[in-house]
Amino acid sequence: MDDAEESGGGASKLAEFRAAVLREFGRNLEKATPANVREFMDRYQEDIFQNEMRGRIELNEPKTTYEEILKDFFARVLERPTEEALIMLWTLAFEMSFAALEQHLAGRLQSLFGETDGESD
Secondary structure (H helix, E strand, O other), X not given: OOHXXXXXXXXXXXXXXXXXXXXXXXXXXXXXXXXXXXXXXXXXXXXXXXXXXXXXXXXXXXXXXXXXXXXXXXXXXHHOOHHHHHHHHHHHHHHHHHHHHHHHHHHHHHHHOOOOOOOOO
């Protein structure tokens, strides 16, 4: 079954998402940087909330630790339709990977310029 068949015809969510990613970052994601990945994710999530959320938003998060929140997220992903689950997991992995890269690069730049926390000249 292809993407269009799975979504019931027309352009699928996955095909639209794939096209948006390729348009933004290039065929091999060669244009992706920590900064523009963050901007893309912000725009993408804003679009989702504008299209899906109407009216008042009520926050009712019974989970109290980061670990519980992660477990809940992954459990909920298993209940989503395949296309939505794939997009959710891909965006999470993409965002976390580039956030880690950004931290790594910041550490390397800091060592290049000889700056350390709490040290002043």
